[in-house]
Amino acid sequence: MQTAEIRRRWLDFFADRGHTVVPSASLVSDDPTLLFTVAGMVPFIPYLTGLVPAPYPRATSVQKCIRTLDIEEVGKTPRHGTFFQMNGNFSFGDYFKDQAIEYAWELLTNSEQDGGYGFSPDDLWVTIYEEDDDAFRFWKKTAGLPDERIQRLGMDTNYWSTGLPGPAGPCSEIFFDRGPAYGADGGPATDDDRYVEIWNLVFMQYLRGEGRSKNDFEILGELPRKNIDTGMGLERVAFLKQGVENMYEIDQVRPVLDRAAELSGRRYGADHDDDVRMRVVADHVRSSLMLMADGVTPSNEGRGYILRRLLRRSVRAMRLLGVDAATFPELFPASRDAMKAAYPEVEADYARIGRLAYGEEETFLKTLESGTSILDVAVEKVRKSGSRQLEGDVAFQLHDTFGFPIDLTVEMAEEAGLSVDRSAFDTLMAEQRNRAKADARAKKTLLADLSVYSDFRAKGETVFTGYEFLETDSTVLGIIVGGESVQRAGVGDIADVILAETSLYAESGGQEADAGRIVGADFELEVLDVQRPVKGLISHKVEVTGGEVGVGDAATSIVDPQWRRGATQAHSATHVIHAALREVLGPQAHQAGSYNKAGYMRLDFNWNQALSPATRTEIEELSNNAIRNNLEVETRVMPLAEAKALGAMALFGEKYGETVRVVDIGGPWSRELCAGTHVSRSSEIGLINLVSEASVGSSNRRIESLVGLEGFRDLALERTIVSQLSANLKTPREQLPERIADLMASLKAAEKKIAEFQSAALAQRVPALIDSAQRAGGLTRVVENLGTVGSADDVRTLATTVRSRLGLEAGLVALAAEVASGGGPAKPVVIVATNEGARSLGVRAGELSKLAAGILGGGGGGKDDLAQGGGTDSAAIGAALEAIAKALPA
Missing domain, CATH: 1.20.5 (Single alpha-helices involved in coiled-coils or other helix-helix interfaces)
Incomplete structure (x- = not known):
């Protein structure tokens, strides 16, 4: 049974049973605490937690997901993949435990002729939470399973919660027994690969409180509306139904694996290590393809960093398979062709995806060359020191700074006859992960804070009137101070205020929030920020500057008209520049992010080379010609499908509902989906002044522009500077x-x-310095203060010259001076040089420069033969040289 057929049967089954079919959300999650959609239930979290009223009582979906926590296990087990699809069915206070179990059993065990998956009941095992007697009873009633095949397990495996106060409940997992050839008998409790989990049913029925750990928290009571959240792994069912050994061999993944085998000239199934590498390539290429299809681009942070890591691990795996040349032009088309039936966008947008992938591979192959050079230097240093082990911090630097994979470092070090201090490397990696986890925990706390908005959201969506009006009369629905709902706020308080209607624009779509005020009969609030903490709700962060505001008070939102005018100019300028870019560079120059506020805008776009001055000028002229032509700006609200049929551009990273707002500037010349505020005609933008264009990644560029009056002021400043130069230089x-x-x-x-x-x-000065040499302890030494010199290079040249003039006898030169620093105050510098004879006596230049630099109030060090130190205290030069002299053999 092909993957697409498994997907179709799932959706048909639940649609026939009253579930609304919900299309997959983007891999880029709406949840601010998540980089990606990591589970099928993520898009439904606001409904499951009660934060937002559910628009339907029951739903089903096949959701795209990305998880990289177990990335090191990819290829080693039959079921670990970074990209996967989760089939889910959900009930929001509708049916509960008994019905969920009945649906699951029916779909799994019905024959293929009857629309089911045709699993034999004899191959299925079930786990339940150890105290969930209801689940045990329902499984017995529905499936008739013997008691020993319904295993009771603890909270660590069969109880779900977010880890924070809120909804929680037991879960029941369904496993397929692959047979004795795959492991020990004993059921899922053995935690053996023989038993593959294919479906997890979560019964959200309790409200949990604070806890000391994942398995230790207080249950406060039952939820008023019990929910169902289930997830069936599409890839896991596929490899079982297709009779293959693992998820990497299913129809959507195997073509990439086969292409990797062909390119490497190695046969899949002949060698375990090679098999793992081919699986890694197959998994990571598919994951990267799907991430880029959802608008993620390679970068050094956030989602882009994860994508870059997947791409580089793919390159690394191919290298370990013996392929040093570029392979993405072969591997990515194979993945595209395997996935396009389920996700047509990977084919429609492949020109952009391919350019990103190929460019990233080319860049990383160059990085590997640079990293190899750095590693070669480090290896030579280790050899000279007599050690046989490369230090862990060197390996970590190669990994963290240059993206050099640790196993590649290990492999190349072993080729040089060295080992790598993996313990030290792992410690540094653990410290980095702990920092990341601490940051994630901090972000997760923010999610818990959103629960305070649930009561306000339950009253309906905030009505935004700002497209038509700058002032709107409304009512205060809620006030939040310090994360808690309160009835009143007074002068000096910083609060979040919820209104029934507002004319103030909430930050979104790259446009900064409006500036303005909220006023009432007895209060005045300065608006500091406007956000949408949950879907459909607008919250105003304010400072109470006068009186006292209370829930239920009449209030008027007032937008600062100058700010709004500047913001609309900048947002419309963003659309104009985007259209001009695409006209000059072609449709592949696609927007990858933007930010605009009154007087300023920036736009990131997919492109892998700098724009020439002529190209920048052409884009700027096209943009200003569009302004001069006074193009009409038209906004329309229509169904998403109709907007796309008209050619409206949906920008990556943005989320759209079934109804969207289309903004046209000059008709189809610039037609984009956009919820931002805009001018009514292009001439109102005033002026576009491109001030910079630079790289923000291997495949992304950024244009920055000043807009309107700010653009004019910048040009006027340049005119003044040019006039002054012209006058001064005549x-x-x-x-x-x-x-x-x-x-x-x-x-x-x-x-x-x-x-x-x-x-x-x-x-x-060389002869005088030679004449000043003294000999003691078998060492000739020149230790002198040069006074003030032009540069540290001069001191270094003098030191090495004097050292060479000392001849073959053991000699040391230590010279100090004050060096002018770019017109600033002079700073002390010390240079220490030794010859081979001095080093045989144990005299090390690096140690002596470090000693002197400490006295000068700075730092220093270097090699045994030549080293430099410096500081800030020139008055201590004499003491520093004296310390060097005392450290020498008597």
């Missing part, structure tokens, strides 16, 4: 570039001449 404006270039050339020639004079003067 040169016409159009000749300034040549005049300045001539002056720079003259200055460089003068600096070179000065440097030559200084070098000659320093060279004349």
Whole structure:
């Protein structure tokens, strides 16, 4: 049974039983505490927790998911994948435990001819929470399973909660027994790969309180509305129904694995390590394809970092398979063709996806070359020290800074006859993960705080009137201070205020929130921010600047008209520049993010090379011509499908409902889905002044522009600067570039001449320094304060010259000086140089420079033969040189 058929049967089964079929949400989660959609229930969390009223009593979906917590297990077990699809059915206070169990058993065991999956009841086992007698009774009644195949397990495996106060409840998992050839008898309790979990039924029936751990918390009582949340792993069922050994061999994944085998010339099934690497490639390429289809681009943070890691692990795995050349142009099309039937967007948008993937692979292959060079230097250093082990911090630096995989470091170190201090590396990685977990916990707390909004959201959605009006009369529905709902707030309080209607725009779609006020008969509030903490609800963060505001008070929201005008100019400018970009560069230059506020906008777009000055000028001229042509700006509200049929662009990272707002500037020239505020005609934008264009990743560029009056002010400032230069240099404006270039050339020639004079003067000091040499303890030493010199390089040159003049006898040179620092105050520097004879006596330049630098109030160090130190206390130069002298052999 093909994966697409398993998916179709699921949706048909539950649709026939009154469930609303909900399309998969994006892999980019709406939940601010999650980077990705990690489970099928994530899009339904607001309904399951009661934060937002459910729009339907029961629902079903096949949800795209990404999880990378077990990334190291990918390829090693039959079921671990970073991208997977979760079939789910959900009840929001409708049916409960008995019906959920009945549905699950019916779909699993009905024959394929009758629309089921055709599993034999003899192959299925069930686990339940150890105290859930209701589940035990329902399973006996529905499935007739013998008692020993309904295993009672503890809270750590069969009890669900978010980890925070809120909904919780027992769960029941369904397992398929693969047979004695795959492991020990004894059922799922053995935790053996023989038993594959295929479906988890969560019975959300209790309200939990605070707890000391995952398994230790207080149950406060039953929920007034009990919910059902179930999830069946589509890939797990697929590999069982297709008779293959694991999820990497199913129809949606195997083509990539086979292509990796062909490219490497190795046969799948011949070698365990190679098999794991091919599975990693197959999994990670598919996951990367799906992430990029949902708008994620490679970067060094957040979602982009996860994507980059998946891509680089794929490159690494192919390298370990013996392929050093680029492989993504072969692997990604194989994945595209396997996934396009279920997700047509991967084919429709493949030009962009392929460009991102191929560019990232090319960049990483170059990074591997750089990392290899750095590793070679580190290996040589270890060899010279006599050690046989590469330090863990070196391996961590290669991993963290250069993206160099640890197992590649281990492999290459072993080729050089060295081991890697994995213990130290693992400690550093653990510290990094702990920092990340601490950050995640901090973010998770924010989710708990959202529960305070549930009562307000239950009263309905906030009505936004700001498209038509800058002022709107309304009523205060709620006030939140310090995370708690209160009845009143007074002068000086910072509060979140919920209104029934508002004209103030909440930050979204790249547009910053409106500035403004909320006023009433007895109060005045300054608006600090406007957000949508939960879907459908607008919250105003305010400072009470006068009087006292209370729940139920009449209130008027007032938008700062100058701010709004600037914000609409900037947002419309973003659309205009996006259209101009696509006209100049082509449709593959797709927006990848934006931010705009009064007077300023920036736009990130998919492109992998810098724009030439001529191209920047062309984009700027096109944009300002659109302004000059006074194009009409039209907004329309329509169904999403109709908007897409009209060619309206849906921007990555944005979430759209079934009804959307379409903004046209000049008709189809710029047609985008957008909920932001806009000018009514393009001439109202005023002016677009592109001020920068730069890289924000290997495949992304960023344009920044000043808009309207701010753009004019910037140009006026440049005009003033040019006028001043023209007057001071007595040169016409159009000749300034040549005049300045001539002056720079003259200055460089003068600096070179000065440097030559200084070098000659320093060279004349060599004989005197040689004459100052003293000999003690078998060592000739020159320890001198040079006074003030031009640069640390001069001191270094003098030190090495004197060292060479000392001949073959053991010698040390320690020179200190004050060095001018870019026109700032002079700072002390010390250079220590030793020859081979001195080092044989145990004299180390690095140790001595570090000693002196500590006295100078700074730091230093270096190699045994030449080292440098510095600081801030020039008065301590004498003491620093004296310390060096005392440290030498007597």
